[in-house]
Amino acid sequence: MEFEELFTAVVDADATEQTEGACPEAARLLLAAGTLGVHPARAAVVDATAAGVLAARAAGFGLVIGLDRDGGVTTELGRHGADLVFTSLRAVGIDEDAAQHRWWQTRQTTEASVGHAGWLLDYAGVDPYGEGIREALCTVGNGYLAARGAAPEVDAGPVHYPGTYAAGVFNRLRTRVHGHLHDDESLVNLPNWLVLRWGTDQGRWVDPDEAGVSEYRQTLDLRAGVLHRRYRYVDGDGRATTVVSTILVSMAAPHLAAVHATFVPENWSGTLHVCSAIDGQVANRQVAEYAPLAGRHLHPEGQGHDDPVGLWLRVRTSQSGIDVAVAARTRVLVPDAHETPTELFNTRNNQWMPDHxxxxxxxxxxxxxxxxxxxxxxxxxxxxxxxxxxxxxxxxxxxxxxxxxxxxxxxxxxxxxxxxxxxxxxxxxxxxxxxxxxxxxxxxxxxxxxxxxxxxQPPHAAHLPRPPAASHRHPA
Structure with a gap:
């Protein structure tokens, strides 16, 4: 048997224009992952050099193992980013069961998938304190319609804030706070079309933040404009279910958004309960400092269901009179408007102050x-x-x-x-x-x-222009 036949894929130095004998760099490692069709966050790198460990960490691989055969570079490998350091790979095993619960992978196995890997924003685990930032950074949109990257299973609260916004949908509310009448115009949080509850017991819906949830991971594919989410849930009876969902806002049809969810029962059979809904009881409540201000901008205009099409909801903004319809498709007819606030309420001293x-x-x-x-x-x-x-x-x-x-x-x-x-x-x-x-x-x-x-520089230059020459007058 030839040496190469022992491996699924072989990437040599020439493939990434490396010099002979060079340690693996990020480009070569990403090429290997792309050839295997595996997302780097779901792959492990084993290397005995500090340069290789550093490259693997920089490339975003999920597990970086340092190999210290002589026991003299353990500290150095750890300092350069190794998650674990072993003297021999005999101490390393593969959990075949865990390998079956695979995360979303790059399907293309060509060199193009290497470049694609750099477009992925990855998060692992549940982080209640950082969820607000995650949801904001994982927003999907098309320039006209945008939805924060909140999970379909969650409600608005201290941790999560589902939000859908459309260009030009503003509304003005008036609030009396500490004797002062304040007008405030806001970009309106539209009805939440993402609602998708599920559970193994009717009436009890799974919350991704609760105990029993593991292997939680989400990835924003910046190149495709798609948000992927996956987690595994084990209920009190030991029934394990893997959930994989995808959220997108269409670039081809600006009023169209979609969520796709797959439920995989791993060790049980029976009835899986799913609830799909449109939440019209939304409000602008994300910013704590604006809590004293009125936040409900929408008035109900009608609702119903068109079997087998689904649900529909009509609302209207309370002051600007913009009609919003949400169904299988979302249609928003709005004027394009924007206004910068002129004042804000200081919650520390309970006083109004100019907004600059x-x-x-x-x-x-x-x-x-x-x-x-x-x-x-x-x-x-x-x-x-x-x-x-x-x-x-x-x-x-x-x-x-x-x-x-x-x-x-x-x-x-x-x-x-x-x-x-x-x-x-x-x-x-x-x-x-x-x-x-x-x-x-x-x-x-x-x-x-x-x-x-x-x-x-020519217009097609592949780098940013240099700053003007030193003889130019620059702002201080």
């Missing part, structure tokens, strides 16, 4: 940067010619006007802005809002004109 959010000039810079990154990732020259270049140029002109020369220093400055942290909006002991020379705003303002002008 409108001073966040850097938002335009973030849009320009996103346009450039989109072009760099896709090579979509038609978009750059038709829309992107004009966006970047006009934003660059805006910031060129915003920057003013300081005669004392001969340098340009940008004043009266709020940075992206949204907390520092003025200097102490002054009534004038805004900060001078916010680092993020200034750095991005230096970058943008160079990017818009090309900085001497």
């Amino acid at each position: 959010s409108a001073l966040q000039r850097h938002i335009g810079l973030a849009i320009a940067y996103s346009v450039w990154q989109y072009y760099q990732a896709t090579g979509d020259l038609d978009f750059l010619r038709s829309y992107g270049a004009e966006l970047m140029m006009e934003i660059a002109r805006f910031f060129a006007d915003l920057a003013q020369e300081n005669p004392a220093t001969g340098r340009y400055e940008i004043t009266g802005v709020m940075g992206p942290d949204e907390f520092h909006d003025a200097y102490p002991d002054t009534d004038t809002p805004g900060l001078a020379n916010n680092a993020y705003t200034n750095v991005m303002t230096v970058w943008l004109p160079a990017a818009a002008a090309g900085d001497g």
Whole structure:
């Protein structure tokens, strides 16, 4: 038998343009995972070098094992990211039963799957304290409709916040707090179409946060715009069920969103109870500081069921009068509107104070940067010619006007802005809002004109333009 026949896949140094004798780097390891058709988060790497362990950790592999045959580099392997260190692989075994409960995998086994692996945002385990951030980062959308990455099984509460939003659906509410009448316009949280409960006992629905849930993992596929979730649940009677779900918001049909769930009973047979619903009792309650303000923006207009099509619900925003229909498809007819709040309620001293959010000039810079990154990732020259270049140029002109020369220093400055942290909006002991020379705003303002002008680089350059030459006048 040839040596290569002992292995399912063989990746040599030439495959990733490595030099002879080089330790495995991230690209080679990702190529191996792609050839096997296995997502890196569900794969293990064994290596006896610190460089190999470091590369495996950087590539996002689920388990990194260091091999210290002589017992002299255990500490070094651990310091470079090894989860475990062994002197021999004889101490390592494979749980065949656990291997059957496999996570979502990359199906393509070509070199393209290696690049695809870099588009995956992975989370493992249940983290109640970090769930809010997870849900926000795992939002799926199409530019018109977006849904936070909340699990279909959960309700809104201290840990979870299912939220669906559509461009232009704003509504204004009025609240009296401590004798002050406050008007507040919000992007409305629309009816929750994700609701999908299940259980092995009728009337008792499984909660992914409860005891009995294990192997919880979710992955946002940024390239496909799809959120995958998987976990295993064992009830009080020992019945084990694996649940795999997929959530997407269609790019082809902007009003269409879907959730697909698969339930796998592993050691039992019987009735599985499933409840699908549309929750119209939603409210804008995500931000704790806004708790004193009114949050229910929707009034019911009608509901029913069209067998065998399913459920439908109609609501209307209370002030702006926007009708929203939710069924198997979601349709939203809305005007495009936006308003920045002018005041906010300080829950620490129970006082109203001005809201200087409108001073966040850097938002335009973030849009320009996103346009450039989109072009760099896709090579979509038609978009750059038709829309992107004009966006970047006009934003660059805006910031060129915003920057003013300081005669004392001969340098340009940008004043009266709020940075992206949204907390520092003025200097102490002054009534004038805004900060001078916010680092993020200034750095991005230096970058943008160079990017818009090309900085001497061809439009198809595969890297960001260098900053302008030192002889240029930069914002402080």
